[in-house]
Amino acid sequence: MRTRLITTLAAAVGLLIVSVPHCFLKLDEQTETGEVRHWVVETSNPPDMINNGWSKYSLKAGDEVTVTMHQVKDPKKPIGRVVKVAFADGKVLGTGGGGNARSGDSKSETYPK
Incomplete structure (x- = not known):
């Protein structure tokens, strides 16, 4: 996926799809x-994702999050690729890819606790 724009948006989670080779968020x-x-x-x-603190229970439909991503050129x-997801309570989950994705507190943290 060729990306260029860094975009941050507030959104409600529709679905977390855990699959191989990549996971997706709607x-x-x-x-x-x-x-x-x-x-x-x-x-x-x-x-x-597991190494960066994610699980299949990290996000549920309706969760309000702030997502930072590399958006496609258009x-x-x-469409984009997640850099990090921030929750209202201050928790942050990164993906380990580009743009400071790996925040210091997200790699070893499992969310929710």
């Missing part, structure tokens, strides 16, 4: 005009 962003924009963002492979396409 997100619903409420735009300024009130429309819902549906995003599909790629994460890393399951072993890397900003009209709601």
Whole structure:
């Protein structure tokens, strides 16, 4: 996936798909005009995700998160690759890929506790 733009957005989790070779997040962003924009963002492979503190229970539908990602070159396409996911309670999960993805507190942390 060729990406260039770093994008941060607040969104509700629709679904976390844990699969090989990569995991995916489906997100619903409420735009300024009130429309819902549906995003599909790629994460890393399951072993890397586990090493970065993720589990299949890390996110559930409806969770409000702030996602930082590498968006594809065309900003009209709601597609990207996750750098990190931040929760309202301050927890952060990284993916270990580019753009300071691996925050110091996310690698060894399992969420939820």
